[in-house]
Amino acid sequence: MFVTDKIPIIPGKTLVEDLLTRVGEGNKDSLSPFTGKKLYIRKKLKDETMAPLIIKKMCEKEEFTFYAQGCQTGPYPEDEGEIIGRQEQWLPSSTYPPGYLRRLEELDESWLEKWLDHIYGNVLRDRLGGVRDLSAAERVMDYVPLLTGEDSQAFIAPTELLTTEDYKEEIGTSEYLEMLARLPYLVKRLYQFGQELGIPIISLLISGLSRQEVAAGEADDLVLAVSWLRGVLSKTFPADSAGGTAEYIENEYTTDAIELIHSCEKLGIDLRQENGSKFTKDLIDKMTEYFIKSRKGYVNRKRGGYNRKILQEIRSLSLDIETVPLMASPINEEYSIYNTMTIIEEGRCLSKERETDRFSRLPMTAKEKVDFLVAYAFLTKDISILNKGRLMLRDGYLCAGDGDEFVVFQVEALLPPEKLPCYQGILTETGLLVCISATNTTYFTTIQNLIEYKERLHETGGSRQAGGEILGWEKVVI
């Protein structure tokens, strides 16, 4: 016979365990009359595999505390105001219910669910022994394949990979943080450059690095990438060139791109694994906002904020004119052409007979057009006009391409000095060569004048006079 002086622990289900481990209505073995809550909890779970763990954890919680949340379902038969005073005096023979619960059946099921919600939340959030710990204890270590080649079957545990801390140790924490802080700046700068050029520079950079890797094998990628960048990013077309000659210019963006590659290499970021299409405007905007707001001294406000450092800089801003050699850019050539067209139109519309005679002419013939082009090429020694391809008349003016651009003639050499500054001209369908002007004054001559002059030179064998009045330039002012 065994004798014990302790109260024996009788194994058995608790009330909560009974509720959480069954579905449907209770039966003779159930400890409570409520519907089983197993499905109720499972519906809340995003990860089904965690259900047994969570239910186990919930079962360990102190039970019967849900009684404290209970209330009676039915209305009090008498005045509620008097109940509180009568609670202590309640007797089984009383005709009104007590102010507390006497039986489990009196508990409302909705309150029971509310209580389950509470402990479910507590289990999820619990930092010590909660779901986080449970899942960590159950986790199987993921082995990642080594990226040494397509056929490689080698795997490595994540703990063996280099981590952020390793890189910090390698390059020093302050330098690491500085590099990290400058990454958004560099990415944004390259994005801006791409916007200017109309090329997705970041994608180009990633694909360029990948190509270098393929081509170079085991050579130093960084050296190759830098030389590649200098070759591609720096290759810009100066504005005044006709698009034919490229110039290599070491610009600020090239430096940024090289710094980005350096930083990524130091920080252990493999740019080649990045997806260039993810660098969208939205991403860059978000990154920019985060970058600006994370700066020290940023004042956060409901309707936007500002940076104290910038404000201080503004207050002591140097406005020295010498450091800001800026001028308004001139109104573009297209404007000047339209202005010239307006002058001609207004000149035509002038009511004076003399003006009407000057401008009202028949359209030039195809032969006249060809003769003029030859004469122009002869007089200006510029034969490029003959290689311009198909020339057509559009909206009353000679145009190239599909009529999208005006044919611009260099007339500087054909004008007398006093009629300068006019350097370029356009040809009307009526055979007038008109100087392009941004003012209300311009000069024009007829193509017949030029053709005749060229023929005279041919006949006499004489040399061309520099911009003489002989070409019959006329002035028009509106």
Add this chain to the structure above:
Amino acid sequence: MGEGGNLKEAEIKMKAVYYPQVRINLKKTRFGSLAAEEHQDLYEKPLTNGKMIVRVDILESLKELWGEGILLSRENIYVLVSGEASDEDYRSIMAAYYRTHSQFARWLDEIYFFGNQSQPLIKRFIQDVRQHLDESRDDRVEQALKAGGKLLLQTHEYLYFSFQPNNSGWQLLSGGKVIR
């Protein structure tokens, strides 16, 4: 624009359109705006030839950058883009706008943090603003000329055009307003 006008020069002397006897001297402010020294209100008066005058505010385009409410005090914005104020006034205006206009502050933050850091802040500021203004000016000039308008004058970031009275093409101009 008037005779003798050459926009590449720092100072432009021109004969006023429709007023052959009037000479206008346009000078460039230190940050690149064009401003007539005299006769600024020449085209605020009705023309004798019956044409209507449309005034386009180039600064309206800054609403895209700095928010809709930025032109509540246009004079201040003109000071910022033209530099036509003492250094102290300029700085205080810019600081005030930086503190009170969130979109302006965000824009300035961007050029401060993401602009070319080898250049001073004021240069970055003016370059970006001037480029934006010049582009919008060219757009409006092109629109107006295509609609049959005639450019009369550009001063204090305003453009003046003349249109035939029956021409409604001016309505396409962003920021355009018939004044006479």
